[in-house]
Amino acid sequence: MNIIELAEVVGETPRQIRYLIAEGFIPNPDGSRARPEYRESHVEAIAATSGCGRTTSRRRSGSCSRPRPRRGMPSGSRWRPASRW
Template sequence: MTGLKLDDLVGATGATPRHIRYLIAEGFMPPPMGGRTYATYSAVHVTAIRRYERLRSLGFPPAAIRLLLDAREGIPVPIMPGLTLVIAPELIGSGGDVATIAAKGAMKIEELLSKEAPDERKHAAR
């Protein structure tokens, strides 16, 4: 997805041109390639808009989004008391293979929280 014009970016994301200009001005997404007259956008811009919108839908104000995106450790997302998921900012809104990622996360949580050792769980499953 390269060489998108502003209208294409609007169509792909649902963001208004004004909102896109805001995201660029505030540093939530990079400026377009080609300058102002021949501006083109890419998948990087689509992902940046989706990431911002996803974080806003989760209740984060713009100032908090800025802090989260600048965090080197990732974005902490509380799951339940005592369990916080930390996600790399570049993954938010990227459209990755969510089912595979969730399955791996569930397996890791089960492994860490289970009373049985991993070998004991394998034998019990047989």
């Protein structure tokens, strides 16, 4: 199967799959660079690495048990909004 078919099977984006390959989380595809072939072993490897918050269904459902990072300024920051004239 190609990367688009693989993405549909595992519920990830092709970009996320390429990232996982580049970082070494899943093995390189078989075949040539122009026509890579993904097998069932790639599906299993992605399923094993799809941690909390990686798949779109988990992101939307909010079933992640890890705390999410806080956004905005750090708590000890001295930044204040500008006062009006």
